[in-house]
Amino acid sequence: DSGVTQTPKHLITATGQRVTLRCSPRSGDLSVYWYQQSLDQGLQFLIQYYNGEERAKGNILERFSAQQFPDLHSELNLSSLELGDSALYFCASSPPQGGAEKLFFGSGTQLSVL
């Protein structure tokens, strides 16, 4: 168990809908990362937050947004869902100092858009 908690584990929804994925980082970790994993694209970096502030942005669509709350949990919001958004979404956290290279991943949320 990595200590990173993601909910829900599975999500089935329809095109055009909006969903929220939730992540709680390991105790003491200030950074949260979101990744999307699909069979043909591998792990794609979406966005990183550090102590509530956006730190880095990757290939995140405008339909997607995220935030990190004062208690350090994070939410990834996906809207106007399309079939191609079906993927595994992972959250990861890293230690606050000298450990940015060590990502601890949650078990992921499997999103299916029908």
Add this chain to the structure above:
Amino acid sequence: QKEVEQDPGPLSVPEGAIVSLNCTYSNSAFQYFMWYRQYSRKGPELLMYTYSSGNKEDGRFTAQVDKSSKYISLFIRDSQPSDSATYLCAMIATSGTYKYIFGTGTRLKVLA
């Protein structure tokens, strides 16, 4: 061209074999190099990380980085069926735009 290239496999080897997994990269700004293991439907798990060129050993695993060739490797000695998983290389660029990039992963199957 992707910044990080990794052969997707699958790679099948008999139990006890030495496994060699590799990644190449194109961005000279990558400074940290990691290997993750991912079992089916699970989150990736960090195996090893290195900062500089050279070798780093941890039990049956050896990570090798050659910055001059932009090439990294992971060797697994005495491979076991429990090593069957997807192995992802990852790299961090800290100069310019911060990036934590993963390879697409190599599927490994160790046959008993």
